[in-house]
Amino acid sequence: MMAKMTGSPSVTPLSPPSPSPPSPSSLPLRAIPGGYGWPVVGPIIDRLNYFWFQGPPTFFKKRMEKYKSTVFRTNVPPTFPWFLGVNPNVIAVLDVKSFSHLFDMEIVEKANVLVGDFMPSVKYTGDFRVCAYLDTSEAKHTQIKNFSLDILKRSSTIWVPSLISSLDSMWDKIDADVANSGSASSFLPMQQFLFRFLTRCIVGADPSTSPEIASSGHIMLDKWLGIQILPTVNIGILQPLEELFLHSFSYPFWLVKGDYNKLVQFVEKEGKEVIQRAQTEFNLTEQEAIHNLLFILGFNAFGGFTIFFLALLSAIGDQKSTGLHEKLRDEVRQKSGSNSNTLSFESVKDMELVQSFVYETLRLNPPVPSQFARARKDFKLTSHDAVYEIKKGELLCGYQPLVMKDAKVFEESPATFLYDRFTREKGGTELLNYLYWSNGPQTGSATAANKQCAAKEIVPLTAALFVAYLFQRYDDITISSGSITAVEKSK
Template sequence: MAAASPRSPPSTPLTSQQPPSPPSQLPLRTMPGSYGWPVVGPLSDRLDYFWFQGPDKFFRTRAEKYKSTVFRTNIPPTFPFFGDVNPNIVAVLDVKSFSHLFDMDLVDKRDVLIGDFRPSLEFYGGVRVGVYLDTTEPKHAKIKSFAMEILKRSSKVWLQELRSNLNTFWGTIESEVTKNGAASYIFPLQRCIFSFLCASLAGADVSVSPDIAENGWKTFNTWLALQVIPTTKVGIVPQPLEEIFLHTWPYPSLLVAGNYKKLCNFIDENAVDCLRLGQEEFGLTRDETIQNLLFVLGFNAYGGFSVFLPYLIGKISGDNSGLQERIRSEVRKVCGSGSDLNFKTVNEMELVKSVVYETLRFNPPVPLQFARARDDFQISSHDAVFEVKKGELLCGYQPLVMRDANVFDEPEEFKPDRFVGETGSELLNYLYWSNGPQTGTPSASNKQCAAKDMVTLTASLLIADLFLRYDSVTGDSGSIKAVVKAK
């Protein structure tokens, strides 16, 4: 990390041909940092994290203070009077130490999606869904295998449903730009994503239910927000109101229960093949199948795309460096008239894929990842080894990990070509947005995102589709101000 590293970065980035020093060649160092006094220490860190510093500065300043990318501190949420949540963590802020979070022999992933805080199971109909299971729990393999199978089957309709819903989305944007001179695209994009995912993942057409088509994506927004707000800097509500009203207690599922039940009923009635698959081939109960399908659909897919795709569109539409012309040229060279856009041809678009990867590096959809030590073990950064005790919670803050200057050249710069060519391909070993390296393979025995490859393919298809429709698009991370149709 350029701003947090205590030493000058090497002149060349670390690659798979330049591995870091093995632990035996690194000095053993006492882990710096502390948790402070009970209640007072966690509260002070919480105020820094949410209010006085913000997440990025919170981790950077501590890394600079301790001259280490591995240290102990506290992380929100802290509910001293509302629930038993332990805020103590071991922060891991470089690529090498962060990679330990994906070694299932070293770490346990039980109930640590959002650190030591887990929202009420009532958000998932009382079912402990797969994301909260460790790989050693028997049901994990069944649920992960079910998720991978529905993704595999969805590939038959994925491209068709994506482009069909993008037709509607861009039609809305064009109309608004013509009428008002600009179009806010966040909500239309979320509606597009919701409809596309229901059809492709669950095999459920939202058009059969006008209520779900109109309000289902809004329900997901509320459902997601209630789960993550206690751990997230919102920035809309002024302080100290944000601290008092948003970060002081966990939220009850009752606030969204009625509308969430409508989504459950919609899936129950319309995702017939998926429900049969879960029950007959993977041994899940009907309720387990519904709840896990909704979690994959709502939290993983819809939630992830709702964070990632607006940033991607904004980065491209706001660029004035000539990137749009280069992307347009590549897309049209590969696709010709546009009839040849598919999974195979989009994989030939090296620049398009690199832009997607660089966006995931620069703005990972899930900033924080957690894991708990199964036993005592030694964790290595680039320059030292530290003792970690059984049960300690490791926390990686990806926006800094993915700016590790030992790995990425000029890490604070957005470089569209970063992942192009042989050297760029090697860097994919250190792109960790999916709870594992981009070169990794999701399986029932690990916690890597089952849809890792579909996410990058979908984003690449969206870019290619965009430049088959338009010569250029002007906008930012929230609105489109102008589009020039392809000649």
């Protein structure tokens, strides 16, 4: 979740498009349905439904059905008892057209709303509001966003070779585990691979220079990331203990302070070149550079890629019976042969089915499911069916796993995984206008003037490389419930 890179396709910046747009004046003006309930009681009831009795997808879907609207008022966690400064009131926007307003920086702002009205303590980020919590109107946002874009541009020369060498290590370990035990978990090797690869490319540092960071850096990031967002994450097990201990209060930074400080020291020592560039070219202080680098590495890149790549493996496993494996294998080897040294950004751009598979995974399993934005001013929000008046300061919430099943846009089996949905034959390239996983449309462009993921271009290309590598290395692979149970090496 980082940046457009040298060698990636050129794109023309677009405003978030509106599908089949009638003008707002031709649609009825409607009061926003729903409500927030009694003070304290209403938010608590919604919280229990959100986390416990329904879960997020059902929570939003039931309210869509109840109000016969994709736009409505509700509460989202976190709430009472220990979140007294957090307002859980939101306006849900759950169709593609209303959701697109979240990315129009003329009418919304993004200060401190990464995970809604709740914001983890700045102690987790060195007492700085890092770029993800800054609005585009803040000068510091421009400095840090441009720094992020520059990091990825400069790392373009090492990105692919670092990825391939780290994948070699990951799959060698998995092969050995399958041979010895009959199965291998993908989670730990995946995290080790991502930490090693991303640290080299983003921080410009080799984790092997520090034995402790090399062996435990990924665990340190897991704890640091997880403990910040626990009040907003649905675990789905061990209720009511989850509600009592995970969703009722914020966890203090001191629980991860020691590990975080070790990561800070590692970046400070081993990332000197990147830090120096942040100071001389982007006017950041040394500490601003270090803590933003760690957030980019840990929250954006490591956290996002972990979720996304595990979703890719899950989809590969689920789609085996559809003939997908054979089709991906044939395309990959036709375009790039069977040697991973031939893989590049250019080669995967020619793999239409691989790219479509990646985009479909992003559609149904976006790494960040919820997006938030606060109204910068009064404005009229348009859905497919109506126009709604939004007041300055109101918080909008979009839940992407539902938005991306909008039947008026994704017309063919919108709730079904169709791996060729985004191919030219299916006319799916037009659908990239409405693929919003990156905090903006896939046809947009990440700049300092917007909040679109700096890595909007590089994430799908890296995922395509991940898939292509897999089907160069193996003739077939069996994946079930996050475990690899059989591999057939390429002959």
